[in-house]
Amino acid sequence: MRVFVTGATGFVGSAVTRELLDAGHEVLGLARSDRSVEALKSAGAEVHRGDLNDLDSLRRGAEAADGVAHLAFIHDFTNLTSSGEADLRAIEAIGSVLEGTGKPFVVTSGLLTAPGRLGTEEDPADPDSPAKHRHASEFATLALAERGxxxxxxxxxxxxxxxGDIGFVPMFIDFARDKGVSAMVGDGSNHWAAVHRLDAARLFRLALEAAPAGVRLHAIGDEGVPFREIAETVGRGLGVPVASVAPEEAMDHFGWLGRFASIDMRASGTLTRKLLDWQPEHPALIPDLEAGHYFRTA
Incomplete structure (x- = not known):
């Protein structure tokens, strides 16, 4: 299969690119910079110049492929609404090319289920979820199943x-390093679901190869790690104390990350595991933190 991959050189996308190539597929990777071009060439993938705002380039990439994995996203946390709108336009552009072809189109989303309970694949997108900026994109993706x-x-x-993680965990580690304390909100009893990037990459490949039309898949390794355990592991890794921050002070301590430090986001991947015979094989979040690579500095 020749797969057009957006976000092909990102933290997760580069793992998806490697997973697809190692499984014998061809990868046509979207590249918006010379650095991305070189990374794709080094990996053995083909290069397709363009970006998420160049809808014609997205259409051409989709036309040249047997399937599409959409991982690119503009992570502007100061204006996630705008980022979500750009994502929706990209999905609509790619989808317009794939209509009636029966080709696979796997689109990345966040956990769009309501916080405070165990979310499942059967849960529709909740407009009040922390990832609500992806709400319209998820509905648009699933609607394409009825259009071939x-x-x-x-x-x-x-x-x-x-x-190589560049997400929330290293951001919180940086906060702890700078402030000299590893903080949690309240007693840290809120949870984060988690997955290793290599397990997520394998799920993307399996979805491209075999997922039926119109399904929601959950890439879940840990159903819910108490944030207290994350804070304690970070504290040990940095050699700093662990402290509690009152909920009303979370934004003052963490800045815009305060909201993410406070959420209770648990989720199950049981249905996904059964559907695609997918089993996480790589370290869970806490053992991955304990391995030490998160705490190395250049």
Missing amino acids: VRSAVLRLPPSVHGE
Whole structure:
């Protein structure tokens, strides 16, 4: 299969690119910079120049492929509404090319289920979820299943971890290093679901190969790691104390990350595991933190 991959050189996308190539597929990777071009060439992938705002380039990439994995996203945390709108336009552009072809189209999403309970693949997107900026994109993806596209939504948890992580966990480590304390909100009893990037990459491949049209998939390794355990592990890794921050002070301590430090986002991947015979094989979040690579400095 020749797969057009957006976000092909990102933290998760580069793992998806490697997973597809190692499985014998061809990868046509979207590249918006010379650095991305070189990374794709080094990996053995083909290069397709363009970006998420160049809808014609997205259409051409989709036309040249047997399937599409959409992982690119503009992570502007100061204006996630705008980022979500750009994502929706990209999905609509790619989907317009794939209509009636039966080709697979796997679209990345966040956990769009209501916080405070165990979310499942059967849960529709909740407009009040922390990832509500992806709400319209998820509905647009699933709607393509009725227009001849083997479309699937693949939801990623708050932490997709592994060596080279650039997400929330290293951000919190940086906060702890700078402030000299590893903080949690309240008693840290809120949870984060998590998955190793290499396990997520394998799920993307399996979804492209075999997921039926119109399904929601959950890339979940840990159903819910108490944030207290994350804070304690970070504290040990940095040699700093662990402290509690009152909920009303979370934004003052963490800045915009305060909201993510406070959420209780648990999720199950049981249905996904059964559907695609997918089993996480790589370290869970806490053992990955304990391995030490998160605490190395240049």
